[in-house]
Amino acid sequence: MTMDPRAAMHHSEVAVSVELQTPDMTLNLGPQHPSTHGVLRLVAQVDGERVESVEPVVGYMHRGYEKLAEVRTYPQITALVNRIDWTSGFANEIAFVVGAERLMGIEAPPRAQWIRLILTEMARMANHLVFVSSYPLELGATTPMFYALHERERVLDLIEGVTGGRFHPNFNRIGGVKPAAGGGSSQKKLAQDLPKGFIDETRFAMEKVFEICDTMDKLIVGNEIFRGRTIGVGVIPPDQALAYGVSGPNMRATGIDFDIRKVDDYLPYSEFDFDVPVGENGDCFDRYMMRLHEIRQSARIILQALDTLPSGPLQAKVPRIIKIPRGEIYVRSENPKGEMGYHIISEGGRGPYRLKVRTASFSNLSVLQWLLAGVLIPDIIAILGSLDFVLGDVDR
Amino acid sequence: MNVLFDNFWALLGIKLLLIVLVVMTTALVVIYAELKLGAHFQHRIGPYFAGGRWGWAQPLADALKFLQKEDIIPAAADRVVFKAAPMVSLMAYFAVVVIIPFSPRLVVQDLDVGIFYALAAGSLGTLGVLMAGWSSANKYSLMGGLRAAAQLIAYELPLVLAVVGVVIQAGTMSMVGIVEAQAEPAFHLGSVGIPLPFVLQGQLIGFIIFMIAMLAELSRTPFDLPMAESELVMGYLTEYSGLRFTMFFLAEYAGIFVMSALVSTLFLGGYFLPGLPSNVFGPVILMGKTSVIIFLIIWFRWTWPRVREDQLQGFAWRWLVPLALANLAVTATLKVVF
Numbered sequence A: 001m002t003m004d005p006r007a008a009m010h011h012s013e014v015a016v017s018v019e020l021q022t023p024d025m026t027l028n029l030g031p032q033h034p035s036t037h038g039v040l041r042l043v044a045q046v047d048g049e050r051v052e053s054v055e056p057v058v059g060y061m062h063r064g065y066e067k068l069a070e071v072r073t074y075p076q077i078t079a080l081v082n083r084i085d086w087t088s089g090f091a092n093e094i095a096f097v098v099g100a101e102r103l104m105g106i107e108a109p110p111r112a113q114w115i116r117l118i119l120t121e122m123a124r125m126a127n128h129l130v131f132v133s134s135y136p137l138e139l140g141a142t143t144p145m146f147y148a149l150h151e152r153e154r155v156l157d158l159i160e161g162v163t164g165g166r167f168h169p170n171f172n173r174i175g176g177v178k179p180a181a182g183g184g185s186s187q188k189k190l191a192q193d194l195p196k197g198f199i200d201e202t203r204f205a206m207e208k209v210f211e212i213c214d215t216m217d218k219l220i221v222g223n224e225i226f227r228g229r230t231i232g233v234g235v236i237p238p239d240q241a242l243a244y245g246v247s248g249p250n251m252r253a254t255g256i257d258f259d260i261r262k263v264d265d266y267l268p269y270s271e272f273d274f275d276v277p278v279g280e281n282g283d284c285f286d287r288y289m290m291r292l293h294e295i296r297q298s299a300r301i302i303l304q305a306l307d308t309l310p311s312g313p314l315q316a317k318v319p320r321i322i323k324i325p326r327g328e329i330y331v332r333s334e335n336p337k338g339e340m341g342y343h344i345i346s347e348g349g350r351g352p353y354r355l356k357v358r359t360a361s362f363s364n365l366s367v368l369q370w371l372l373a374g375v376l377i378p379d380i381i382a383i384l385g386s387l388d389f390v391l392g393d394v395d396r
Numbered sequence B: 001m002n003v004l005f006d007n008f009w010a011l012l013g014i015k016l017l018l019i020v021l022v023v024m025t026t027a028l029v030v031i032y033a034e035l036k037l038g039a040h041f042q043h044r045i046g047p048y049f050a051g052g053r054w055g056w057a058q059p060l061a062d063a064l065k066f067l068q069k070e071d072i073i074p075a076a077a078d079r080v081v082f083k084a085a086p087m088v089s090l091m092a093y094f095a096v097v098v099i100i101p102f103s104p105r106l107v108v109q110d111l112d113v114g115i116f117y118a119l120a121a122g123s124l125g126t127l128g129v130l131m132a133g134w135s136s137a138n139k140y141s142l143m144g145g146l147r148a149a150a151q152l153i154a155y156e157l158p159l160v161l162a163v164v165g166v167v168i169q170a171g172t173m174s175m176v177g178i179v180e181a182q183a184e185p186a187f188h189l190g191s192v193g194i195p196l197p198f199v200l201q202g203q204l205i206g207f208i209i210f211m212i213a214m215l216a217e218l219s220r221t222p223f224d225l226p227m228a229e230s231e232l233v234m235g236y237l238t239e240y241s242g243l244r245f246t247m248f249f250l251a252e253y254a255g256i257f258v259m260s261a262l263v264s265t266l267f268l269g270g271y272f273l274p275g276l277p278s279n280v281f282g283p284v285i286l287m288g289k290t291s292v293i294i295f296l297i298i299w300f301r302w303t304w305p306r307v308r309e310d311q312l313q314g315f316a317w318r319w320l321v322p323l324a325l326a327n328l329a330v331t332a333t334l335k336v337v338f
Helices: A005-011 A065-069 A074-081 A086-104 A111-136 A143-163 A184-193 A198-221 A222-231 A238-244 A284-307 A360-365 A368-372 A377-386 A390-396 B001-004 B008-041 B057-070 B079-097 B114-122 B124-135 B139-170 B175-183 B204-217 B242-267 B278-303 B310-337
Strands: A025-030 A041-047 A050-057 A327-335 A338-346 A354-358 B186-190 B191-194
Touching: A025 A338, A041 A368, A041 A377, A050 A368, A050 A377, A065 A074, A065 A354, A074 A086, A086 A327, A111 A143, A111 A198, A111 A284, A111 A354, A111 A377, A143 A198, A143 B001, A198 A222, A198 A284, A222 A284, A222 A377, A284 A377, A284 B057, A338 A360, A354 A360, A360 A390, A360 B204, B008 B057, B008 B079, B008 B242, B008 B278, B057 B242, B079 B114, B079 B124, B079 B242, B114 B124, B114 B139, B114 B242, B124 B139, B139 B175, B139 B204, B139 B242, B139 B310, B175 B242, B204 B242, B204 B278, B204 B310, B242 B278
Parallel strands: none
Antiparallel strands: A025 A041, A041 A050, A327 A338, A338 A354, B186 B191
């Protein structure tokens, strides 16, 4: 703002109480920044510590998986999609495989479905354990990370025991799951199943997971500073959540009781007794609590699934070369980060004509610009972290 | 020997050398304690190989590594201020050690205005931080520096007010005098006089206020906003590397030692422990008390999250300052009444 010096002199007597006008500063957070979970970039206009506006810039991690899928066969695509959200690799595969099975008109045998369900919940647990431990890290508490990641390692070990991979299992097959890792001919592999001692180890790990949830309750949730930093910060009202397509725990924190596990049947969740935690205020604190409760619910589901694990084959009868008849389908699943959906369009070939992936993080981040206007700089980090996203899931 | 001690310049040289050695060594020990304690708080082992056993030489190895690093000065930086900032930061804490008594005689200079001088010199460290933030020509650094300055203004007041309570009770500002006042019997049990440190003589609130304000002065968790690594990358340290970074690093840990020694002297009886001759065991006693405070500071760091800027300011002005004033009023009243 420029002013004629003479006019300024003239006005000097009345202008003493006018606040000093300082220009806004552009603060560029990212793409290289400790708290943007990879390569998210936020261009913030800040006035001192207060943020006037934020423009998120995404796309630094675009890997073109949707396009790649068009030149892959269906069995190859599971290896692509479990890299979309690497903190819960297994859960990414489910909706795609179920969609392909539905187009082919087959269904995985019960044992395969149960194993899928157990591993999906383990992936959810692994993802949420990272969240409940890394979120305090963004608020400055370094230690919880080590406690929770220790337990997450148990869960990942279990996943590895079954699938052979910690992060990218690539375990689902159209029509069932891959027989457990281990030697032997392909005929013998079919007979092989969950690794020895898996059920006992899982029960033990679940106990530990319940314990770490209680530890987090005491260490983090009860902490006055943590509550001060999160309660009432970054409030998303229910109508805004729906308008921006926020899904998963972020949406349930606003008070909307909606869980795809309860309403859809992509996996046999109706067989199990579990609660869907619902928040009240939609602030960072509620979003944190959603995840903490969901870990416990996942552990409950897994324990029930171990009790009712049916026996039988792991694979339905599928042709050697998988071709999917002409048609299209949209299948969605409740991923740890929210709703993940695959729109598969088949022209009758060995690979999809088009594969559209709806990822939770991308839609969840769209609320960011609205949410971050007018907050303080530390709250950017607090809010950003509470949305629980990974850039692979945003950019695909 | 007496010739050496009588010569002003020779004595000054010895004293300076001692200060530098003591501060540097303790800073390295505190760094090691932080590495090792932090590791154990986090279910880790921490430094293990350097130096043969328990990784005792890790801080030395780190320092040597930093010495070899390239000293980068950003093109847009204000070179003079940028270079001076780490020295200002480090010097401030060296200056404070001057008045800390390790025993009745083992004190570099027992000033009459001892604690007054210590607080004044100690807050110069923040000037170095502000200089670093300003001169780095980096937005994160600038915000870190300004946060440090705002923090200093907010927390210097409760810090000083908490000390004034001690000064009133001791009746002197000399550090040795304050310790001697705590060595006096606070009450008599039969014919045995029981001395009590000031923290047990009604200065408990003052002690707590001083501890909190001290954490803020040192920018330690939960008040580590000036270098909040999840927000400001490294705050005022973002552009520093090599030797200058090492100096800031040493200054941080020297500051922890110096402030902890101040707390021990002011509130915990300093070098005095009933039943032990202060002249002989003074340094050990003071170091023991200081270690307890340092342990607390490290413990806080690895446990708590960080507060927000407005919460930090609100806490200082709405709670600490009124509380410190009330504490002061009560102390003064009791002093007059009894």
